[in-house]
Amino acid sequence: MTFVNNQSTSSVMFNLRKTVTSVFAMACALGSWAQGECSIDVSIADITKGDVVPAAVNSKLEGKLTQALGKAGMISAPYDSRFFVAGRFDDAFNDVTGGPSQKNFVKTTLTIYIGDAEEQKIFASESFELSGVGGSEQQAYTRALSKIGGGNAKLVEFLRTGQQKIIDYFDANFQSYINNAKKAMAARNFDEALYYVTAIPSCCVGYDQANTLAMQIYRQSMDYTAQQLLAKARAAWAADPTANGAAEAHKYLSQIDPEAACAKDALALSKQISQTT
Numbered sequence: 001m002t003f004v005n006n007q008s009t010s011s012v013m014f015n016l017r018k019t020v021t022s023v024f025a026m027a028c029a030l031g032s033w034a035q036g037e038c039s040i041d042v043s044i045a046d047i048t049k050g051d052v053v054p055a056a057v058n059s060k061l062e063g064k065l066t067q068a069l070g071k072a073g074m075i076s077a078p079y080d081s082r083f084f085v086a087g088r089f090d091d092a093f094n095d096v097t098g099g100p101s102q103k104n105f106v107k108t109t110l111t112i113y114i115g116d117a118e119e120q121k122i123f124a125s126e127s128f129e130l131s132g133v134g135g136s137e138q139q140a141y142t143r144a145l146s147k148i149g150g151g152n153a154k155l156v157e158f159l160r161t162g163q164q165k166i167i168d169y170f171d172a173n174f175q176s177y178i179n180n181a182k183k184a185m186a187a188r189n190f191d192e193a194l195y196y197v198t199a200i201p202s203c204c205v206g207y208d209q210a211n212t213l214a215m216q217i218y219r220q221s222m223d224y225t226a227q228q229l230l231a232k233a234r235a236a237w238a239a240d241p242t243a244n245g246a247a248e249a250h251k252y253l254s255q256i257d258p259e260a261a262c263a264k265d266a267l268a269l270s271k272q273i274s275q276t277t
Contacts, residue, residue, distance in 0.1 A: 040163050040201060041077035042069060042114070045086035054138040060145050061087060065112075067150025072159035082199070083166060085159070087112045089141070104140040107131040110148075112155070114162030116169075123165040126158035167204055174206025181213055190221035226260030229253070230269070237273060246277045 044065050046058045065085055066076040091108045111127045132144030148155060170177075181196035194217055197210040233252035237245050249269070256266045 040083060040166050041075050041081045043077050043081040043084040044069075045084045054141070056138055057141045057145065060142055064145065064148055064150045064152075064155075068152065068155045068159055071151055071156045072163060074159060074163055082116060082118050083114065084117055085112060085114055085162075102135070104134050104137045105131075106133075106137070106140040106144055108141075108144060110145075112158065114159070114166070116166075123169070124158065124162040126154065128154070167201060170200055170204040170206065174200050174204055174210065178206060178209060178213060181210075181217065185213075185217050185220065188220075188224060190217055190224070193217045194221075222257050222259065223261045226256045226262050226266070229256050230262050230266050233266070233269060237269070241276060243277055246273045249273060 044062045069076050069085070088111050089108045090111065091106060095105050097103045097105070108130050109127050110130055111125055113122050113125045115122045128148055130144040130147055132140045132142070132146070134140035134143050177196045177200055181193045184190070184193035184196065194214060197214040197217065200206050200210040229252045233249040236248040236252065239245060240248070250273070253266050253270055256263060260266075
């Protein structure tokens with residue numbers, strides 16, 4: 001029993017097993033999330049001071065915050081993460097000496113925030129009094145930041161406190177995420193539904209409920225996608241029961257996950273096509 005492209009039914013089903021849809025990829029990511037230790041992904045945003053802060057200053061602070069986040073048991077994540085750490089300089093003194101050997105003096109307060117970009121809220125903040133001297137404003141700020149090490153106890157403790165406040169937030173609000181996921185699931189907005197359930201960290205009280213629902217979302221998404229592909233394959237074969245129609249139908253059949261509820265129907269259609277062409 002062969003397709004016109006000389007692929008046997010068993011070969012077709014082998015291709016089905018090799019196919020990984022976008023939804024299945026999300027489920028794999030979810031599986032690793034479920035097995036990992038509790039951690040909060042936090043982006044590091046650029047610090048501010050009126051106008052743009054020099055890139056070297058931002059880079060230095062980012063390195064310190066990345067190190068401190070690791071010591072606090074948190075993860076420095078890409079810039080599009082929901083939670084972020086940001087900072088702001090508020091100068092008490094900033095001056096430049098005259099003469100041939102010009103120096104910049106700065107005395108400033110650096111305030112670090114942990115916030116939620118989606119809810120537009122601040123969970124925690126901490127201030128550091130700094131001062132520095134350099135041949136340029138950039139160098140003065142860079143030297144001021146040198147007084148904060150990545151292992152600074154005050155900084156690490158602040159980040160741990162911020163992480164706990166994030167966890168407390170999800171403990172208090174996880175049910176709204178579950179409800180939103182169920183609404184999206186009912187509307188077949190599976191990506192949105194997975195977003196809500198995977199937002200709940202594994203150390204929060206709603207994690208087990210979210211994880212169970214995530215598996216249901218994945219299954220429904222896989223079955224729904226497979227049904228759509230099977231319908232397209234049947235339509236293609238019905239419209240053109242020739243070699244061309246068989247090739248078109250096979251294009252859809254090869255994308256159906258073998259674990260989908262309609263996998264047997266997909267196999268039956270492939271056999272029907274192979275017997276006809």
